[in-house]
Amino acid sequence: MWWGYSPALDIQHEVNKSETNSLSECLEVLIVGAGDARHIVKTLGSSYLYRDRIITYHVIESTLEQVARSMLLLSTCLQRNLGLQETTRYYLEIFGNTLVRPATAKYLVKHSDQLADIPTNTIDCPWLSLEKLKHKDKDRLEGIFKFWERAARENISVVEYWDERVRKSLKTRYDYRDGVFDWDYHMILKSRNVSNLTVQEYRFWRNNGIAFVWLEGEPIRSNPTLLSNIIQHGPGFIHYAYLGDISNGPFFAWASEEAKDNHDKYRATDIAEREVMRSIHEIRTKEPLCENLVASHRDSSILNGVLVTEMPDTKMEQESWKREKNKYKRDEISWVDIKNHKVIFHPVTSLETLKYKTEYTSKFDFLWVAHNMTKQLSNLTVLLKKGAIVLIELPKYLVQLREEDLQNFIKELKDTAKRNGLYEICDINTKKHIAKFSKC
Known part of the structure; x- marks a missing residue:
């Protein structure tokens, strides 16, 4: 719930492999159920390797706590x-x-005290938009x-x-x-x-x-x-x-x-x-x-050592810290300038509603979907441009799944993708952590 089960990806690297989108000046990216901000952090870090592009990251998470955590982690990286x-x-x-x-x-x-002012627009956050939320x-x-x-x-x-x-x-x-x-x-x-x-x-x-x-x-x-x-x-x-x-x-x-x-x-x-x-x-x-x-x-x-082998003493640092009013000035946050990148969070209800909005039809160049969100593909593929890249997380690292479960997941995924107009870019098997498709 709080993290993903596949490595952080450089989205520009994945898009540049596609002849359809490699020359695009603007990239519209949709990330569904990633659980954390790792793909955005990785892509921001690698952006200097490519020519300048305007990239908009549209993010849908299943809970607002995940949205808040992504905001916190992204803000930490950008300070x-x-x-x-x-x-x-x-x-x-x-x-x-x-x-x-x-x-x-x-x-x-x-x-956390500082970020509480972002949803109320008390503090301006140039790299973030919450306007799609209610x-x-x-x-x-x-x-x-x-x-x-x-x-x-x-x-x-x-x-x-x-x-x-x-x-x-x-x-x-x-x-x-x-x-x-x-x-x-x-x-x-x-x-x-x-x-x-x-x-x-x-x-x-x-x-x-x-x-x-x-x-x-x-x-x-x-x-x-x-x-x-x-x-x-x-x-x-x-x-x-x-x-x-x-x-x-x-x-x-x-x-x-x-x-x-x-x-x-x-x-x-x-x-x-x-x-x-x-x-x-x-x-x-x-x-x-x-x-x-x-x-x-x-x-x-x-290296290869364990630095903590037992839990700390439960009596250590158990006291509450008093709140010091007005201690944190609102102008103390200074973020790195990432003017060509914008993160937009959408409510989870968007999974059902975006397909009915004409401004989102055939909008996205890239789609990333978590392993537990694959049932939403029928709602998501209508949002993709022709030739768009689709990456779907595979549950390779879930210990509760056996080899047979992984094979069944891949079989069902292939059938679902085919029904929704996606074709495989490369072979998909249980040894991989990502399945790659493209929109027909």
């Missing part, structure tokens, strides 16, 4: 006044950890940011919610959960050519929801951005605890590239840090990243 490594680790901790370092929690408190959706977005600010200060116990989900999922196997996690890793994930992800990282995440850890600092404050169905109720809020993924992990969005050179020694955390850092550096400088800037790769003694 000028943060250090490169600092930004990278803020991004990854908020993205994939139930517990974050105190510094990250303080950043989350501050930035007023009640904007009000809910504002409430979500305010809840994050308050919950991060009060250190709401996300890990307890996580443990409840694990107990409910495993039932009588809970006391033997490490054996269950090892089985899923060795018998399923390893057979699907998952590189760099270590069994220690995977097991630690399955136990408590902490995916990315480093030597510097200990994750001891809760990450409320992983809570679901946040609704303002009088002076407070209600929510439905943690309803996200507890089986697969956030590792595949940034850490699933195949091992090459000596990178096979790196943990998933190291690869994710390097890839996110590369994109942020390229967004800021429009130059390639020097590998020596990635601090976690300088010391070979920590």
Whole structure:
């Protein structure tokens, strides 16, 4: 729910492979159900490699919490006044950890307070548009940011919610959960050519929801951005605890590239840090990243190691932080100028309604669809130009699916695509994480 299960893609690279759209001056991109902002971040970082284009990213997510998280992660990547490594680790901790370092929690408190003004247009955000959302959706977005600010200060116990989900999922196997996690890793994930992800990282995440850890600092404050169905109720809020993924992990969005050179020694955390850092550096400088800037790769003694092996003391940093009124000036946010790029969020109801709007018929050059949104293809293909590129995520990394399930998914996907006027660009099989099509 909170992250995707396929690597971040450079959308311009995918479009340029097509003779139909490679020369287009403007690109209209539709992203459905990605779960996070990784494709936009990757494309922004790589844009200096291509000629100037105006790219508009139209994004549809199933919940407003996912919209808010994408706004937070994108804003973090685009901020000028943060250090490169600092930004990278803020991004990854908020993205994939139930517990974050105190510094990250303080950043989350501050930035959530600032972002709460975007839905009400109190603060101008040149790279973002929420105009397609209804007023009640904007009000809910504002409430979500305010809840994050308050919950991060009060250190709401996300890990307890996580443990409840694990107990409910495993039932009588809970006391033997490490054996269950090892089985899923060795018998399923390893057979699907998952590189760099270590069994220690995977097991630690399955136990408590902490995916990315480093030597510097200990994750001891809760990450409320992983809570679901946040609704303002009088002076407070209600929510439905943690309803996200507890089986697969956030590792595949940034850490699933195949091992090459000596990178096979790196943990998933190291690869994710390097890839996110590369994109942020390229967004800021429009130059390639020097590998020596990635601090976690300088010391070979920590490669393929586990830096946190047990949960921190539950008594550490449990106090609530007081809110300091008017502490954060509204003009403190300074974003990198990405004038040729615009992100537009649409309500989830757009999946049913866009096909009836003439301005969206044959509008999009590129479509990306999550594996759990393929039933929406009949609503989406009418929105595509002839020759448009369609990328559909495959559930290769889902441990709950067996080989037979993956084969059945691909068979059904091919049938659905054919019925909706899509043809395969390349062979589709269970070894791949993306299926590629084009609009006839």
